[in-house]
Amino acid sequence: MTYSVQELAQLAGVSSRTLRYYDQIGLLPAERGHNGYREYSPAAVDRLQLIRYFQEFDFSLTQIQDLLTQSSTAQTAALAQQRAHLQERRDHLTALLNTLDRTLAARNGGPHMTDTEKFAAFKQQQLTDNDRQFGTEARHRYGQETVDASQQQFANLSAADYQAMQATEQDLFTQLKTVATTQDLTSKAAQAVYALHRQWLCFTWNNYSTEAHRGLAQLYRDDARFANYYNDRVGVANAATTLAAVIQHYAH
Amino acid sequence: MTYSVQELAQLAGVSSRTLRYYDQIGLLPAERGHNGYREYSPAAVDRLQLIRYFQEFDFSLTQIQDLLTQSSTAQTAALAQQRAHLQERRDHLTALLNTLDRTLAARNGGPHMTDTEKFAAFKQQQLTDNDRQFGTEARHRYGQETVDASQQQFANLSAADYQAMQATEQDLFTQLKTVATTQDLTSKAAQAVYALHRQWLCFTWNNYSTEAHRGLAQLYRDDARFANYYNDRVGVANAATTLAAVIQHYAH
DNA sequence: TCTTGACCTTGACGTTGCGGTAACCCTTAT
DNA sequence: ATAAGGGTTACCGCAACGTCAAGGTCAAGA
Numbered sequence: 001m002t003y004s005v006q007e008l009a010q011l012a013g014v015s016s017r018t019l020r021y022y023d024q025i026g027l028l029p030a031e032r033g034h035n036g037y038r039e040y041s042p043a044a045v046d047r048l049q050l051i052r053y054f055q056e057f058d059f060s061l062t063q064i065q066d067l068l069t070q071s072s073t074a075q076t077a078a079l080a081q082q083r084a085h086l087q088e089r090r091d092h093l094t095a096l097l098n099t100l101d102r103t104l105a106a107r108n109g110g111p112h113m114t115d116t117e118k119f120a121a122f123k124q125q126q127l128t129d130n131d132r133q134f135g136t137e138a139r140h141r142y143g144q145e146t147v148d149a150s151q152q153q154f155a156n157l158s159a160a161d162y163q164a165m166q167a168t169e170q171d172l173f174t175q176l177k178t179v180a181t182t183q184d185l186t187s188k189a190a191q192a193v194y195a196l197h198r199q200w201l202c203f204t205w206n207n208y209s210t211e212a213h214r215g216l217a218q219l220y221r222d223d224a225r226f227a228n229y230y231n232d233r234v235g236v237a238n239a240a241t242t243l244a245a246v247i248q249h250y251a252h
Numbered sequence: 253m254t255y256s257v258q259e260l261a262q263l264a265g266v267s268s269r270t271l272r273y274y275d276q277i278g279l280l281p282a283e284r285g286h287n288g289y290r291e292y293s294p295a296a297v298d299r300l301q302l303i304r305y306f307q308e309f310d311f312s313l314t315q316i317q318d319l320l321t322q323s324s325t326a327q328t329a330a331l332a333q334q335r336a337h338l339q340e341r342r343d344h345l346t347a348l349l350n351t352l353d354r355t356l357a358a359r360n361g362g363p364h365m366t367d368t369e370k371f372a373a374f375k376q377q378q379l380t381d382n383d384r385q386f387g388t389e390a391r392h393r394y395g396q397e398t399v400d401a402s403q404q405q406f407a408n409l410s411a412a413d414y415q416a417m418q419a420t421e422q423d424l425f426t427q428l429k430t431v432a433t434t435q436d437l438t439s440k441a442a443q444a445v446y447a448l449h450r451q452w453l454c455f456t457w458n459n460y461s462t463e464a465h466r467g468l469a470q471l472y473r474d475d476a477r478f479a480n481y482y483n484d485r486v487g488v489a490n491a492a493t494t495l496a497a498v499i500q501h502y503a504h
Numbered sequence: 505t506c507t508t509g510a511c512c513t514t515g516a517c518g519t520t521g522c523g524g525t526a527a528c529c530c531t532t533a534t
Numbered sequence: 535a536t537a538a539g540g541g542t543t544a545c546c547g548c549a550a551c552g553t554c555a556a557g558g559t560c561a562a563g564a
Contacts (some may be wrong), residue, residue, distance in 0.1 A: 006511075017530090021551060033561060037512055061550070090345040096308055097338055100331060166263055257541080272542090273522060287530060289541055313521070 002031075002039040012048050027051065028067055057082045110185035172196040173234045180234065180242040185249045193243065194250040210251040254283075254291040266423055279303065290502040309334045343369040348382050425486050432486065437501045445495065446502040462503040469499035 005016045022028035023038065028048055030038035040048075047068070054064045057079065067075055173194060178189040198213065230240040257268040274280035275290065280300055284289035292300075300318070306316045309331070319327055427448060430441040450465065482492040 004512080015551080017551065017553085025550095035512080037559085040429070086345060090342055093338060093342040093345065097342065100309070100335055100338065119518095170259065170262065266525080268541095269523065270521080276522095287541075289530085 002041055003045065004040075005030075005038050006039045008045065008048070011045070012052065014048075014052075022051070022061075023050075025065075027061055044232065058085065113164050133146065168196055168200045172200060176230070176239055176243055176246075177236060179246060180236045180239050183242070185246060190246050191250070195244045196250075197247065213247055213251040217244040217251070254293055255297065256288050256292075257282075260292045260297065260300065263297070264302075266304070274300075274303070274313075277317075279313055297412065309338065367390045372466060390424065420448055420452045424452060426496055428482070428491055428498075429486050429488060431498060432491050435494070437498060442498050443502070445498045449499065450503075465499055465503040469496040469503070 003011065005019050009016045011021055019028065019030070019038070019040075023030045028041055028044060028051065030044065033039050050068065051064055054067060055061075055205055059067065059078075060081070063078075065080060172193060175189045175192045179185075179187065179193055182189070184190060200211070231237055232237075255263065257271050261268045262376075271280065271282070275282045280296060280303065281293055282296065285291050302320065303316055306319060307313075310332070311319065311330075319330060336374075369397055424445060427441045427444040429444070431437070431439065431445055434441070436442060453465065482495055483489055485491075
């Protein structure tokens with residue numbers, strides 16, 4: 001017993017156009033009857049189910065095309081890799097729901113939403129990015145408390161402060177680029193780099209000390225994640241080492 | 253002070269191409285400098301933040317276009333409607349994750365050592381600690397299944413999620429300390445405590461409900477083991493009762 | 505037999521939210 | 535004066551289909 005396009009479309013919850021498209025790109029080839037109509041065998045039904053299954057996991061059609069030809073172990077690996085992605089998406093949705101609830105409450109005459117809260121979801125994203133990059137290492141070297149306090153501080157920044165912090169970092173990058181090329185540690189640009197970096201730190205550090213600053217400089221030089229961050233953002237290969245050298249030079 | 257395309261793009265985490273596109277379709281018009289360059293005012297920055305915010309909630313750009321011209325009440329209605337959609341998506345993702353886990357378990361027969369397994373011992377430790385503290389009592393009141401499902405979920409957390417969960421709990425402790433001293437249930441700190449505790453729960457609960465949350469609040473107040481845990485970690489004697497009061501106040 | 509209406513076919517163009525590239529302009533530093 | 539690093543418009547391309555247009559096929563009723 002075979003299915004027509006419409007029948008299979010109904011069964012699988014897709015449009016007939018979709019089935020014709022899948023046939024066209026060779027993802028789900030159909031056999032043809034004497035009149036040229038498409039006919040789908042039970043095997044095709046199974047294949048379509050698999051396709052829809054993979055599709056739910058955010059694979060593209062070309063990826064699915066590949067997956068369906070590959071071995072079972074390769075398929076397993078791909079699925080496992082997708083798991084983390086799914087979990088991230090769910091956590092993000094959870095955060096969004098919380099934010100949305102607060103937004104709605106505020107709009108319904110509830111407690112007024114501060115600028116900080118309005119930006120919370122975006123900053124949460126930023127924050128976890130930061131944590132992914134630096135969190136583990138910093139925790140190891142400076143202890144849990146410092147990092148938590150720093151995140152706390154970060155989350156408490158007002159929207160204006162947050163933008164000011166971003167602007168400061170931008171200035172830092174610009175000046176750092178100059179120093180990275182000139183390599184002149186006594187230039188005005190180098191002094192600016194030190195001042196800006198210190199200023200940037202003080203947005204989130206409440207107890208600045210030159211020792212901690214120098215400690216951070218070591219991290220910038222020695223840890224690939226820190227180094228990559230600065231090299232990427234500044235756009236030169238020796239940005240991190242230059243920044244570290246500047247800090248070592250001025251922080252006393 | 254105005255931003256150039258690149259500057260605003262960096263700030264907002266979008267590409268400059270995106271900004272030019274938004275200008276082109278009139279979603280985020282830019283002013284022009286004497287040289288024809290785009291210049292973005294602070295008002296444009298705010299508008300872009302709003303755009304990104306709505307975008308997170310899966311509105312199309314044309315819908316956002318409309319929303320930005322409409323009244324605040326219309327915007328509220330749209331957001332409220334979107335809430336149900338968001339929750340559906342999250343539930344769907346949860347189901348997908350469970351399915352995927354079962355799929356992977358079925359495919360995985362051998363003693364291959366994954367990163368998850370590397371963390372498994374540590375998490376197993378934590379898990380038994382939790383079980384020693386809370387397990388018996390929770391089992392009595394909520395039944396074996398709930399507890400097992402929760403432990404299952406906990407063991408499935410990725411390393412990154414595990415650290416995020418720890419960070420959330422730390423934030424919770426900090427805020428809770430404030431509330432425990434002020435005893436102001438309507439303060440921002442109290443609201444934060446509720447949100448954080450809910451967020452913390454959702455790392456391991458896949459079906460959050462306010463009733464279950466209130467039930468847990470009772471446990472915190474009435475069971476010495478729960479109470480001691482929070483009082484110890486926060487460092488004040490009335491932490492657990494305060495937390496319970498906050499939850500009772502907000503979970504409806 | 506003829507017609508009607510439901511189904512099927514192959515094009516071909518439209519959509520969303522940008523990415524990428526080309527070709528050219530502006531400013532600054534060397 | 536020339537190179538670099540920004541900016542500009544303009545156009546082509548992508549996935550995964552939706553949506554016509556123009557027509558072939560088939561069973562049923564007048």
